Every structure is written in structure tokens, then in C-alpha cells.
Amino acid sequence: MKAFVLPSYGSPLVLTDLDQPVPGDDEVLVRVRATSVQPYDWHFLRGEPYIARLMGGGPGLRLPRFRVLGADVAGHVEAVGKDVTEFRPGDEVYAMPKQGGFAEYVCVPESELAPKPKNVSFEEAAAVPMAACTALLALRDDGRVQPGDRVLVNGASGGVGTFAVQLARAFGAHVTGVCSARNVGLVRSLGADEVIDYTKEDFTRNGRRYELLLDIAGSRSGSACRRVLTRKATHVLVGGPPGRWFQPASHVFATLAAGSFVSQRMVVTQVVHCTETRRNLMTLTELIEGGEIHPVIDRIYPFADLPAAVGYQEEGHASGKVVISI
The missing domain is CATH 3.40.50.720 (NAD(P)-binding Rossmann-like Domain)
Incomplete structure (x- = not known):
């Protein structure tokens, strides 16, 4: 699969061929159709603030702890682990995997996945989770x-x-x-x-x-x-x-x-650190389908231009979300 990989802090993201991940027993393999960019991503990309590198769950002391960033995904189910009961291949879903969204495929625990709101596109859904x-x-x-x-x-x-x-x-x-x-x-x-x-x-x-x-x-x-x-x-x-x-x-x-x-x-x-991600996404789905809230998107970039999207978001002037279509 194609994925943007972070070789070192502050270096450009590199489009790379990686092995397609295999879902664990309680995981779902999602074919990513859209993701989004946010400050959370470039904190890991830069490894800043430096004090965060000393914290548990932080970006890593000298080298990035996560090679593939991206905390929002929307797409469809490609495969499921043997213990997954709520989803089947072909289902349209969205999730907040915290890392791994800057790729064509990502594995997400079933407990962190929710059905995509029916009245929005994959790009709009990817603007929602985090x-x-x-x-x-x-x-x-x-x-x-x-x-x-x-x-x-x-x-x-x-x-x-x-x-x-x-x-x-x-x-x-x-x-x-x-x-x-x-x-x-x-x-x-x-x-x-x-x-x-x-x-x-x-x-x-x-x-x-x-x-x-x-x-x-x-x-x-x-x-x-x-x-x-x-x-x-x-x-x-x-x-x-x-x-x-x-x-x-x-x-x-x-x-x-x-x-x-x-x-x-x-x-x-x-x-x-929230343990109720799926429940929260379900609440948001109800509000979106009920017309009470909707995602605001500033720009949509093609997957090949993901580094440019990160740069634009880092400028801090985006109105709403910056989304990537894959």
C-alpha cells in the first residue's frame, strides 16, 4: 500500500510502499478514502514541544515513535478480525485511530470504529472524528x-x-x-x-x-x-x-x-485518552444525520499533495478542517 512516512523529526513526509496491515482478532482493516490534518499531527511531525518527548505516549525522544501519522479516517471495511461482530466488508465507517491515517489502509480496533453518517461524503466524515x-x-x-x-x-x-x-x-x-x-x-x-x-x-x-x-x-x-x-x-x-x-x-x-x-x-x-470513542462518534453521527451539526472544510487536497496540506494547516489560518482525499 501507499503511505506517507516520517523518516525523522522535521523532515518531509515521504510517499512509500508499505506492507498492507493485517487486522488482529478484534480489529477492522479500513480502506481509507479520506483523512484530515490537524495540529495533533504536526506536533508529532516536529517532535514539539520538546518536553513532550519525555512524556509517556509522546512522540519519542530522538526518533519518531510513529512512522505513519494521521488521526482521522473515513472509508469502507476491507476485512475484519475473527472476533469482530459489528462490521462486515463493504461497510462505510469512520474512526479516530490516533495514528496511521496517512495511508491507503489502516487497522482500527472495533471499539473505536463507527458507521459513517449517511448524509455526508467520505471527505466530510474524515473532518469529524478528532x-x-x-x-x-x-x-x-x-x-x-x-x-x-x-x-x-x-x-x-x-x-x-x-x-x-x-x-x-x-x-x-x-x-x-x-x-x-x-x-x-x-x-x-x-x-x-x-x-x-x-x-x-x-x-x-x-x-x-x-x-x-x-x-x-x-x-x-x-x-x-x-x-x-x-x-x-x-x-x-x-x-x-x-x-x-x-x-x-x-x-x-x-x-x-x-x-x-x-x-x-x-x-x-x-x-x-478517552475510552469512549465509539460512543462519542455514534453521538456525533446522530447529530450530523439530524442536521444539528455539519463539518466545515477549508480545503481538500489529493493524497499526493498531503505534505502541502500539512504545511497549510501548520500556518494556523484554516477555517474549519483541512482534508485529504485518497
């Missing part, structure tokens, strides 16, 4: 969002943010999105009740208060963000400013540490 699962966990589980809550989404126009705005609205919240001027119309079209252009207004100094802050961009310090929170509000961290050595880890740790001394809850969403 970004939408992150937004779902951040709002429903970590943020404990309730109908009528005032929710602020900082970073509302990116992959996670576009799903977060829609999900918060679906949960009955009053949603305010923070984005750049060029994305104000997009965020409003997704259901945001209010939109703040961060180039014109500092959302931490406008005097408004929220029950939940979903902080994807990490563009303000934890102390500044607390100014927009009600006394019993929740501050959910999803990301932070990029850096070579410590960021965004230092931003997250500093904000969480302050949580011990304030009345608000401070929590970080960790979608890669």
Missing part, C-alpha cells in the same frame, strides 16, 4: 454545559471551534465565538449568538461574564481569562500557543495550577 470528539468532550463532559449557559468559544473558526459553536448551540447554550475579522460571517452562520473580532476587541476586558469558557486558541493567560468567568464557571483548555520547548504545555499547566486557588473549575480536555 475535532468533533474534542469539542463534544470539552462541552458535555468537562464543561458540563447546560441549556441557557453562556458559553464563550475562543478559537471559534478552527477545526475544533467550528464544531464547538454548533454543539454548544445544539445543547441549548447562548454562544459567543471569538475569531478574526475574516471568519466572523462563518462563525455567525454556524449558530453563534454573538461574535467577537479579536483584532478589534479583547474579550477578557469587555466586562461580559460566562458560565463556560472553551479555550481552544490559548491566546490569553489564565488570569486574564478568569475576568470573563462567573464565580462558579468552568474554564476548559483545549489548546494553547505553539512553541518549540514548552508551549502549549506550560500554558496549560500554569492555568490548571491556578485552579486550586480560585472558585472556578479549570480542566483540560484530553481526547486521545
Whole structure:
């Protein structure tokens, strides 16, 4: 099979012929029809921040721990292991395998696989898993969002943010999105009740208060963000400013540490450690098929141009998701 392989940190991805994987007893072999690119991928591609190389589950100290990146896939079932009961060859599926999506085939545990929403293409489905699962966990589980809550989404126009705005609205919240001027119309079209252009207004100094802050961009310090929170509000961290050595880890740790001394809850969403991926994907499938949310795609690249797609996503200006069609 064809796959893009990472030889070393910071080197270009190389299109290579690899052996087609064989599914284990509880695994499904998926013929990948589309995948997507996100910050999670280029953290592993660069091996940054460097402190992550010392952490368990990180990218690896000197050499990449994962040769084939790609955390989102949509395609059809090619083969199944002997213990798989829910899927058959030919089924259209999508998943969040965390690694291995930048290839024509990938093996996925049955427990992490879900039927693809019937009303979207493979490309649209590939835009969903990691970004939408992150937004779902951040709002429903970590943020404990309730109908009528005032929710602020900082970073509302990116992959996670576009799903977060829609999900918060679906949960009955009053949603305010923070984005750049060029994305104000997009965020409003997704259901945001209010939109703040961060180039014109500092959302931490406008005097408004929220029950939940979903902080994807990490563009303000934890102390500044607390100014927009009600006394019993929740501050959910999803990301932070990029850096070579410590960021965004230092931003997250500093904000969480302050949580011990304030009345608000401070929590970080960790979608890669979630054990309910299939259940979450099924929830998202229901919402997509019900018309309550839909994926926003900035660009679709052919498989041969995957390195260019990674470069574009790393620039940080994509509105919604960057998708690869295979």
C-alpha cells in the first residue's frame, strides 16, 4: 500500500510502499478514502514541544515513535478480525485511530470504529472524528454545559471551534465565538449568538461574564481569562500557543495550577485518552444525520499533495478542517 512516512523529526513526509496491515482478532482493516490534518499531527511531525518527548505516549525522544501519522479516517471495511461482530466488508465507517491515517489502509480496533453518517461524503466524515470528539468532550463532559449557559468559544473558526459553536448551540447554550475579522460571517452562520473580532476587541476586558469558557486558541493567560468567568464557571483548555520547548504545555499547566486557588473549575480536555470513542462518534453521527451539526472544510487536497496540506494547516489560518482525499 501507499503511505506517507516520517523518516525523522522535521523532515518531509515521504510517499512509500508499505506492507498492507493485517487486522488482529478484534480489529477492522479500513480502506481509507479520506483523512484530515490537524495540529495533533504536526506536533508529532516536529517532535514539539520538546518536553513532550519525555512524556509517556509522546512522540519519542530522538526518533519518531510513529512512522505513519494521521488521526482521522473515513472509508469502507476491507476485512475484519475473527472476533469482530459489528462490521462486515463493504461497510462505510469512520474512526479516530490516533495514528496511521496517512495511508491507503489502516487497522482500527472495533471499539473505536463507527458507521459513517449517511448524509455526508467520505471527505466530510474524515473532518469529524478528532475535532468533533474534542469539542463534544470539552462541552458535555468537562464543561458540563447546560441549556441557557453562556458559553464563550475562543478559537471559534478552527477545526475544533467550528464544531464547538454548533454543539454548544445544539445543547441549548447562548454562544459567543471569538475569531478574526475574516471568519466572523462563518462563525455567525454556524449558530453563534454573538461574535467577537479579536483584532478589534479583547474579550477578557469587555466586562461580559460566562458560565463556560472553551479555550481552544490559548491566546490569553489564565488570569486574564478568569475576568470573563462567573464565580462558579468552568474554564476548559483545549489548546494553547505553539512553541518549540514548552508551549502549549506550560500554558496549560500554569492555568490548571491556578485552579486550586480560585472558585472556578479549570480542566483540560484530553481526547486521545478517552475510552469512549465509539460512543462519542455514534453521538456525533446522530447529530450530523439530524442536521444539528455539519463539518466545515477549508480545503481538500489529493493524497499526493498531503505534505502541502500539512504545511497549510501548520500556518494556523484554516477555517474549519483541512482534508485529504485518497
